[in-house]
Amino acid sequence: MTAPRPFRFVILGGGSAGWITANLFAHHWQDRDVEIHVVESPDIGIIGVGEGSTPQLKAFFDQMGIAESDWMPACDATYKIGIRFTGWSKEPGFDSYFHPFPAPLDMYSQPGFIRNAALRRAGINVPAHPDNFYLSPHLAAQRKGPYPSENFPFDLSYGYHFDAYKLGDFLRRHAATLGVKHIPVRVNQVIVNPSGDVEALLGEDGKRIEGDFFIDCSGFRAMINEKALGAKYIPFDGNLFNNRAVVMPTAPERDAAGSPAIATGAIAMEAGWRWSIPLTTRHGNGYVFRTPIWMQMLLRLNFAPHWGC
Numbered sequence: 001m002t003a004p005r006p007f008r009f010v011i012l013g014g015g016s017a018g019w020i021t022a023n024l025f026a027h028h029w030q031d032r033d034v035e036i037h038v039v040e041s042p043d044i045g046i047i048g049v050g051e052g053s054t055p056q057l058k059a060f061f062d063q064m065g066i067a068e069s070d071w072m073p074a075c076d077a078t079y080k081i082g083i084r085f086t087g088w089s090k091e092p093g094f095d096s097y098f099h100p101f102p103a104p105l106d107m108y109s110q111p112g113f114i115r116n117a118a119l120r121r122a123g124i125n126v127p128a129h130p131d132n133f134y135l136s137p138h139l140a141a142q143r144k145g146p147y148p149s150e151n152f153p154f155d156l157s158y159g160y161h162f163d164a165y166k167l168g169d170f171l172r173r174h175a176a177t178l179g180v181k182h183i184p185v186r187v188n189q190v191i192v193n194p195s196g197d198v199e200a201l202l203g204e205d206g207k208r209i210e211g212d213f214f215i216d217c218s219g220f221r222a223m224i225n226e227k228a229l230g231a232k233y234i235p236f237d238g239n240l241f242n243n244r245a246v247v248m249p250t251a252p253e254r255d256a257a258g259s260p261a262i263a264t265g266a267i268a269m270e271a272g273w274r275w276s277i278p279l280t281t282r283h284g285n286g287y288v289f290r291t292p293i294w295m296q297m298l299l300r301l302n303f304a305p306h307w308g309c
């Protein structure tokens with residue numbers, strides 16, 4: 001008779017989704033009899049281009065108890081209090097607007113914005129530019145934030161810009177300190193038992209990775225959910241104007257005082273739009289565009305270079 005072993009979670013995939021999941025499980029169940037394994041192929045890369053977060057990433061680090069002073073320098077991170085959209089409207093006066101993250105102070109001015117926006121939709125010409133109703137656009141213009149001075153009684157909600165590869169590395173190292181086990185192997189097969197439950201993963205080295213609960217973080221490959229369990233992939237392509245992106249990092253940008261921007265830029269372009277993301281060590285740029293049908297067919301047939309990411 002074999003001795004009972006701890007309950008085993010097996011996470012397939014070591015991108016942002018896999019390491020965030022592993023860290024959360026390991027942090028919250030430190031006092032439980034559980035094992036957490038992350039299985040990651042050494043030869044299938046992560047997407048790794050995500051550089052801007054919402055405030056949810058701050059919520060994640062807060063619940064993990066990881067200080068900004070620990071992770072931000074390791075990931076070239078900067079603060080992000082919102083997104084400035086430029087060139088998306090031809091309406092005079094509306095060429096640019098700032099999408100803020102919610103801040104407690106905005107509860108006083110937001111009802112006025114919502115009312116005026118509704119009136120404007122009904123054809124009444126009242127001021128409804130969001131920049132006039134929220135605090136963040138004004139702070140972002142001055143590159144101030146997200147921490148208020150001591151005598152200011154409101155907090156700001158904020159996220160971050162970061163290097164996605166370095167964040168992945170940081171989370172992998174942190175997970176190791178919490179006892180998460182890393183299995184670097186490509187999975188060739190997901191073994192499903194007759195009752196339809198996942199029983200094990202089969203690595204290309206021929207080893208079976210047994211578990212009690214499996215989490216699919218294998219990205220677009222969707223090895224467990226789609227390939228093994230048959231969940232249907234619902235493409236959204238028909239609703240998207242753009243389907244490709246090319247990334248072009250440039251030197252970091254600073255204002256005269258040496259401060260990086262504290263907002264993401266989303267700028268409308270002739271063939272799509274581009275993002276502009278300040279990190280401490282580089283400026284992240286990406287041009288998002290649409291590949292025409294004829295080019296998509298050539299790409300599928302491998303007759304043309306793959307520009308996208």
Ligand SMILES: Cc1cc2nc3c(=O)[nH]c(=O)nc-3n(C[C@H](O)[C@H](O)[C@H](O)COP(=O)(O)OP(=O)(O)OC[C@H]3O[C@@H](n4cnc5c(N)ncnc54)[C@H](O)[C@@H]3O)c2cc1C
Pocket residue numbers: 012013014015016017018039040041042043044045046047048049050051052053185186187188217218219220221223245286309
């Ligand atoms: C152009 C672009 C810009 C983006 N910008 C942002 C942004 O600003 N902010 C944001 O939040 N998000 C952004 N995203 C989205 C974000 O990058 C992705 O949602 C995220 O990186 C997906 O992470 P993931 O962990 O789910 O998958 P992935 O990063 O694809 O990781 C998949 C993992 O599964 C492993 N794997 C796969 N198959 C196997 C196998 N058979 N065996 C073993 N391991 C396997 C791989 O090795 C890898 O570790 C952007 C995406 C794109 C394309």
